[in-house]
Amino acid sequence: KAGVTQTPRYLIKTRGQQVTLSCSPISGHRSVSWYQQTPGQGLQFLFEYFSETQRNKGNFPGRFSGRQFSNSRSEMNVSTLELGDSALYLCASSLAETRGTGELFFGEGSRLTVL
Amino acid sequence: AQSVTQLDSHVSVSEGTPVLLRCNYSSSYSPSLFWYVQHPNKGLQLLLKYTSAATLVKGINGFEAEFKKSETSFHLTKPSAHMSDAAEYFCVVSEAGGFKTIFGAGTRLFVKA
Numbered sequence: 271k272a273g274v275t276q277t278p279r280y281l282i283k284t285r286g287q288q289v290t291l292s293c294s295p296i297s298g299h300r301s302v303s304w305y306q307q308t309p310g311q312g313l314q315f316l317f318e319y320f321s322e323t324q325r326n327k328g329n330f331p332g333r334f335s336g337r338q339f340s341n342s343r344s345e346m347n348v349s350t351l352e353l354g355d356s357a358l359y360l361c362a363s364s365l366a367e368t369r370g371t372g373e374l375f376f377g378e379g380s381r382l383t384v385l
Numbered sequence: 386a387q388s389v390t391q392l393d394s395h396v397s398v399s400e401g402t403p404v405l406l407r408c409n410y411s412s413s414y415s416p417s418l419f420w421y422v423q424h425p426n427k428g429l430q431l432l433l434k435y436t437s438a439a440t441l442v443k444g445i446n447g448f449e450a451e452f453k454k455s456e457t458s459f460h461l462t463k464p465s466a467h468m469s470d471a472a473e474y475f476c477v478v479s480e481a482g483g484f485k486t487i488f489g490a491g492t493r494l495f496v497k498a
Contacts, residue, residue: 274428303486313475313488360428374486376428378433 271298274377276361282383288349291380295342295343295363303374307358316359319344348382352372356384387412389478391489399497404448404463406492408476411457418459419477420450423491429475435459446470471496 275294283289295302303318303326315328319338336346342363348355358381362374410416418438421429434443440452450461454473459476473493479486 271425305488312490315486315488362429373431373434374421374429376430378419378426378428 274361274363276307276359276377276380278380279378280381280383282385283351284385285318285350285351285353288347289351289382290345290347291359291361291382293344293346293361293377295344295361296365296375297381299363299365299375300342300344301364302338303362303364304344304346304362305362306330307360307379308356313360316346351384353384356382358382387416387478387480387487387488389476389489391474391476391492393491393492394490397495397496397497398466399452400468401465404461404466404470404494406474406476406488406494407460408459408461409457410459410476410478413481414480416478416480418450418452419479420444420448421457421475421477423473423475425472432461432474458467466496468495468496468498470494 277292301320303312304316306314317324317336318326333349338344358379360376360379362376364372364374388411390409398404415437419434422432423429425492433442433450435442435445435452443449443453448463450459452459473491475491
């Protein structure tokens with residue numbers, strides 16, 4: 271069974287640009303969550319989608335958005351990029367329909383550098 | 386409110402010696418607790434999880450953790466460290482049906498030859 275796939279793995283953008291990251295969950299998983307990982311702030315929760323609905327959101331500005339498609343694939347978008355958005359963005363999928371009970375399966379992440 | 390505290394940001398051990406990574410949590414309800422490992426430039430991988438069954442949980446690669454409700458702790462241990470164990474470890478708490486999964490700040494494990 272294929273794992274969680276994130277694309278692109280690495281990307282470089284400049285301030286003010288926008289970026290879209292993609293995540294394909296494990297087949298059969300309907301929950302997809304996104305995390306930002308930085309050396310200073312650690313792992314921070316961005317949002318979670320289940321069956322195309324956002325059911326939880328972290329404390330990030332509105333420049334960060336996401337969506338989930340009917341095949342459970344998910345995208346996140348960051349508009350008007352700032353230097354502080356440089357981070358590893360991790361996507362995780364889960365089989366559990368009840369939040370909080372299931373193992374999270376992580377992709378290898380998309381490393382974003384903002385210049 | 387949920388919270389999780391990993392008591393050590395760095396732990397250094399010699400190969401073949403025991404590993405102890407400490408984690409304390411706070412939760413209003415019966416929590417689910419997890420330990421994940423992250424190797425450089427990789428995603429996180431589940432080591433083990435506690436979900437109100439046996440308090441001593443065995444995971445992959447020889448790791449285990451004990452849930453102690455009275456101490457609100459979920460420390461990760463391994464009897465004998467291997468060089469390949471060098472990585473960052475995250476303690477995670479969540480509540481069934483809850484709104485958040487909370488990650489600890491991480492403990493970086495160094496293993497000396």
